[in-house]
Amino acid sequence: MSGTFLRCLVLLIALWPVLGLGQEPVFENTMAERTRACSHCHGKQGRAGPDGYYPRLAGKPAAYLYNQLLNFREGRRHYSLMTGLLEPLTDAYLMEMAQYFAGLNLPYPPPTLVAATTPAQLARGKSLVTQGDPQKKIPACISCHGDRLTGALPHVPGLLGLPRDYLNAQLGGWQTGQRRAHGPDCMATIAAQLDRADVSAISHWLAAQTVPADSRPQAQGPVNQATGQANARGCGSAQAPARSNAVVSSGPATSDLSARGAYLARIGNCQGCHTATGGASYAGGRGIETPFGTVYTSNLTADRESGIGAWSPDDFWQAIHEGRSKDQRLLYPAFPYPSFTQLSRADSDALFAFLKTVPAVKQTSWSHALRWPYRTQTALAVWRALYFMPGGNVSKSGPVSVASRGADLVNGLGHCGTCHTPRNMLGASRSALDLQGGMLPMQRWYAPSLRDRQEGGVGDWSLDEVSRWLQTGVSARGVASGPMAQVVLHSTQYLSDDDRLAMATYLRSSQRSSTVPAPQLRASGATLERPPPGTVTNPPAGSKRPLGADLYDTFCKSCHGEQGQGVPDAYPALAGNRTVTMSNPSNLIQTILWGGYSPATERNPRPFGMPPFVLNLSDRELAALSTYLRSSWGNLSAPVTELEVSQAREKP
């Protein structure tokens, strides 16, 4: 045994250079490359992290993995680091990832037997799994998970090869409601019947079993003798994704009012704000955090009581144009009516006509959680007297030039200024500082000035580059990330050719030479858990390279390149990248902490991803790494301090 092992080792060492091991990984345009952000935690090829905390993905049924990805994105399972990665991706792409991992047939490691297990406990576990306990209404696990416990297609996972801690956590999660599946949630019912001793017996026994050589899930769920149906068929599962998020192709030329409204709703991202995580489209209930408390979005479906089913086009126009509800209540500017007020009546009517076609959903209403005095209508009236003018201050006369159509889109429907214009103490955008950049309220992201070439200005990009960036979120100069990835995903990718050209033209022309000093770095939260495999290696003693350089080589070089040059159309260059060099380092820190994918757009449906490093790097290391990036390869920006990093990890 050990002789064989030694021989293999010798052979491996001899073949090391031939196999290309230990050399720079070569970029390949594959799913393995696209899911490197996942293998960062889930282990190479998704074969699980070493300590059982990060579950195995390889070989599990594709429909099961796909369901889990939807569950994480829609709030039925919770792990914020994964949710953040999945947010800008489409269902179709998640399915492709699921299929990729499902197709990997890798050997399992040998089982682990925990010393404290008693034979009685193991016997109880075995009997529950294979026979269930009719008295306690516990079905045999094998009736759904397959005789060999390797799972059943399409969507029942295997139960072997999972660590005991993981099994305990999942069954416990169902008992407390922390983990949910698509309804009907069979596992929630089953877990509710298990007491602590049962859970422990089951997980001990399961974790001690050897996974059979053929660990693939069986073809179909076993058939229930009584009903003649496959047992697990009644258990909830997600539907297969539509091929893609269909583009609303109706450009400005359409005569169909509601089709035009659907297009405008996309550009205004009404759905993004008016849909709660995992909730029905346009039914509202998403909480928008502001410095004054939380404001909940309204139900825009045609329900007569809780939605806008009883509204007239005039009522709707009053809301869009004047920020007043049907019952005359003044609305909070978390609803971007200070921008939407620039819309024409025709556009408002089109939006209304479209919303009438959205299926009605009844909703209980939420009351905003605002602090006094901000929750009073008087405070709002004062705010509006100071900062709000219906119709804005744009004059619309004469023929509409391409650039002025672009200005309307940016300042009106696109409401780009809600993020890109700095806010004063009362939360109002200061129009004198139009698009000059600002920290997002309650977030640690900085929306760069769109007028300054050092920040987000695109005056020196070609028209084609800007246009492609709006459509795909990626360019050779930088990628749309964090909150901006959402804007590209839900809004700008759908701009018609004419509107995209207009927006790009306006953005290129709106450069100013003066800049405002970058606002103070603000901070907010992170939930820290166990660091993923392959964590920090300290630089060798006596090495003269700066810490940041060693960290770069360890964690970043394999994607972003020896010289920070990146890989075209996959990994952005960091040399000359404004996210790296901008005087405000917030976005740089956010990107390294949380990683992310570029948005999965119609034109770039399978983007590459970056793993989160929040669990790998201390504040000191992250500051050193950022400072290194800001002073290498021709980058010449001020260092990042440990304090700035620690603030960026905290809650606001």
Ligand code: HEC
């Ligand atoms: C920061 C570490 C981390 C990263 C990065 C990460 N995951 Fe996970 N993933 C986890 C953890 C931890 C769990 C288990 C959470 C729980 O206990 O419910 C998990 C669970 C899952 C599950 C459910 C597994 C099961 O058997 O139920 C799937 C599927 C999954 N991840 C896919 C992915 C994909 C795809 C990516 C890349 C886009 C990814 N993960 C990136 C940490 C990570």
Ligand code: HEC
């Ligand atoms: C009626 C069918 C059915 C029965 C019986 C059943 N399961 Fe499940 N089980 C499922 C389905 C379906 C899923 C996938 C749920 C999802 O999509 O999240 C699942 C998932 C699981 C998971 C999550 C696996 C992972 O990788 O995260 C565990 C653990 C589990 N079952 C344990 C058990 C145990 C233990 C028993 C017996 C006491 C049992 N199940 C009996 C249908 C069943």
Ligand code: HEC
């Ligand atoms: C940035 C988030 C955001 C976006 C984008 C957004 N809304 Fe809203 N909207 C809100 C919030 C928050 C409220 C609730 C304000 C309040 O109750 O005072 C609201 C309220 C409304 C109301 C008033 C409903 C009522 O019952 O009084 C209408 C109508 C409305 N939005 C329409 C739209 C349309 C149409 C779009 C797209 C063109 C849109 N919204 C985009 C956040 C948003």
Ligand code: HEC
């Ligand atoms: C698995 C490949 C991979 C690794 C490893 C990786 N990145 Fe990235 N990185 C990406 C991808 C893909 C993007 C673009 C997606 C996005 O928006 O986050 C990106 C984006 C960035 C950006 C933002 C660029 C922009 O234009 O906005 C910065 C800064 C960055 N990475 C720094 C780092 C640092 C520092 C490390 C090491 C700690 C690192 N990356 C490790 C793949 C990687």
Ligand code: HEC
């Ligand atoms: C929800 C807040 C938000 C909204 C709304 C928003 N942005 Fe951004 N934008 C950001 C953030 C944050 C960044 C910095 C991250 C990045 O570089 O992707 C950014 C970056 C940018 C950049 C710099 C790109 C680069 O690579 O240097 C441009 C250009 C831009 N946004 C244009 C727009 C336009 C046009 C709109 C309106 C259609 C818009 N933004 C709406 C938050 C927002």
